[in-house]
Amino acid sequence: MGEDKRDVLQGTLDLMVLKTLETMGPQHGYGIARRIEQISEQALRLNQGTIYPALLRLRQRGWIRADWGTSENGRRARYYTLTKTGKAQIEKETESWERVAATMARFLTVQ
């Protein structure tokens, strides 16, 4: 069950999910997937299904919580909510992401 080469991408996806839940509040998987698609404006071509392993991972770590609820058009769906440790995690992840981004930017400008 070792972490593989897609770790960076996975980390990115995790942060996207967490951030989405922070801004939108409790949301179901489809909603989260749509939101990520919209924000990234097709720049990121992602199979919607891939967020489910991510959601499971975040849930297992205790960063998000899942409860069954009813969607806007009366459908039973699983809603995910950010937990307290999840909120704290966003800060940590954001920080490290910005550090990586800044480093990358520096590399790219040095030329």
Added chain:
Amino acid sequence: MDEVSRLRTMFSRIGAMFRRKKLDRELEDELRAHLEMAAEENRRRGMNTEEARRKAMRDFGGVTQVRETVRMREGVPFVENLRRDGLYALRQMRKSPGFAAVVIITLALGIGANTTVFSIVDAVMLRPLPYAQPQRLVDVESREVNGTYVSGAVCYPDFFDWRAQNHSFEHLVSYHDQSLTLTGVERAVHLDGEVVSWDLLPLLGVQPELGRGFGPEEEKLGTRVVLISHALWASQFGSDPSVMGRTMHLSGEAYTVIGVTPASFRFPVDAPKNDFWTTLAVDNDGTPRTATANRGNHSLAVIGRLKPGVTVAQADAEMKAIAARLAKQYPDTNTRHDSAGVESEIRALLGDTRTLLLVVLGAVVLVLLIACGNVANLLLARAREREREMAMRSALGANRGRIVRQLLVESVTLGVMGGLAGCGLAFLTTPAVLRLIGESVPRAADAGVNLPVLAFALLVSLVSGVLFGLVPAVASARADLLSALKEGGRAETAGGHRLGSAVIVGQVALGIVLTAGAGLLMTSFLKLTHSNEGFNPDHVLTFTFETPDSRYTKTRAEFYRQYFEKLRALPGVQSAGGSMLLPMTDNSGHLSFENPEHPVSKGEQESARVDVVSPEYFHTMQISLVAGRDFSDGDDMQSPQVMIVNQAFAEKYFHGENPLGRKLKPGAGNGTPGGPPWREIVGVVGNIHSSATQREMDPMQYLPASQLSTWCCMYSVVRTEMDPMSLEPEARSIVTSMDRDIPVTDVHAMQDLIGMQLAQPRFAMVLLGAFAGLALVLTVVGLYGVMAYSVARRTREIGVRLALGAQRGTVLQMVLRDAAVLVGVGMAIGITATLASASVLQSMLYGTGSRNPLVLAGVCGVVALAGMVAAYLPALRAAGIDPIRALRAE
């Protein structure tokens, strides 16, 4: 990821294993909701239903892949894989239910038999004795260096010397059975108990539930103190704690109750019904020849607790030295007790029963091996049929480890299911087997299918699953991928056929060993049940009662005379008599005697089995009176003292000369001063077996009860015209009418006594017989399977032979010959193994040697016949093959 998240993940995964169904349903619901929401949104954008649904699927990616990924990561991957293999295995079973059923039934028989036997072995041999540090408890017995003193019983003075002189034991305790009658209660009750030295409880490391144990001063003359069992306390005293210090009347004497033992307490272990324990003070009547001072009276068992660090061997050496010293000190009494033996208490308790159980356990393991052989062969045949499936999996990227694992999971799943069914079988059969054992094996009654037994069954299932699964699994993994995938390419799996044949040969060999053992035990049992006991056990009722010394020392002879008169007057009674050491009751006694024709020093006197009987005893038992006369009521204390011997005695000690009129002095005091009297031999009777499993008919001396009125007590034997047990009420009421404080006990028909004594050999025979039968059936089924399979695979070859002009008879012979070779080789190995291991059974056999050629020949005949029957059907099928169809088929 920090430690907390890691831990949470781990717990979440472990938790998930137990909520599989719920999680699967939730995931399914969630994914369906996702797709429906996506499709709905697509429809809102103007797509038609079908388009909307398809786009939703496309955007999602692989639904199955996501589902499997999530499922795998929800739980522990290793376990998930196992679960998946397990489910696959179950699906395979459902696909071929016949195959699964045959395998599971075969295993259930093997594992069930093993579980049943193990539950008994566990209770009898493996469970420690129920005392503190039981491994330090040993049995000590009296022995003779170059002699035949087998009973091992010890006398009090020797015991006191052992106790005083040894340095090996923390405690050394003597004990012997004692039956007493509890009176002063509503109805007199017969109680079994034990007379022990004072430190029994400290030796065992047991605390009384109530009150106290004995003190050393309570071995002194005149003391009467008693510990009672929890059961007696509850039944006779209503569990009243104030019973402590109260007086209890046992056989006419007043005892002070000083304590109650815990409910679980037993001593000795094989006497669970004991109700009281009292000190050896009761064996001391203060006279010079009292039991506690008599070196000639050997009736004690001795148990010791080794000091820490002392080994059994060291204690044994010390006790031998002490016994040798005592033999020099007291040559008159101890010459034939010049040695001693120490062995672990549990070994002493089990004796020959140990061999019996080990033989049964060995037999049942053989049955399991044969069952595993069958299953392995079935799986091997199936593995060949599944070659294409395995090759396909290989081609699709499954590595060999993965395939072996999957096959092993399949066989272990089969093993576990067989084990479950086997446990059910064991649950059903254990009570029946326990009934068969009766009381013939100590502690067997405690056996049951409990946790350790279930753990054993599980272990056996897993081990057999791996055992019979590994061979085909490895064979499959080695299979040649290409040739297997090619249509019609039917390469033999590496050595698969030879493997199957080897398994059959092994099965036949094991089957021979088992059947030969069973055959020997059966022969022996038939000899036992059909042997002439020397008396007629039909229509004989036996029972006993106590005439307590406290009231009957003077009047005992007269009491019995009147009693037998009344008994003989009952309607339906042909005759009645009494015997103190009744045959078939495990009671026995030896008595030394002085023979004027062979004067020897007192210590070297011969001794022979003895019984004390009433007039008409021989007539009632139908023991033939060969010469002279029976005892009569006229043989009393005033008349000349007499005795009767049997033919074996006359032969051994009078070398066939007429013993009538000769005089001997058996060492039995009759209460008159001056010690034992000379007795004239007035009669010679036929020999009898004193116990049903006795190999020889021993020399015996019979003394008249009326001339030994200090000796108590006789069994009554009554020959009846009808069912002997129907006489029980009348017999009881005669005794009660004469003395209402005498309870009648041990009421049995003589045939039932014999039956109880044969319980152990019967148990051995029935179990081994059943196992041998099972082994034979399994072997036949296995052989049939292998031959049928081989014929099926050779259809083409046989077709070609037939097409080229081979006779059908030749084909039939060819198949039968193949089977005969397998059976023959197996038989040769089996006979060799049987001859090599025969001595194991020796101690269990009566009237037959352990290498009985007739039995062996019979067994081989049965196995050969069974083997040919198993091979005949496939051979017929082979001969019936239609060459045209066989050739066209491929």
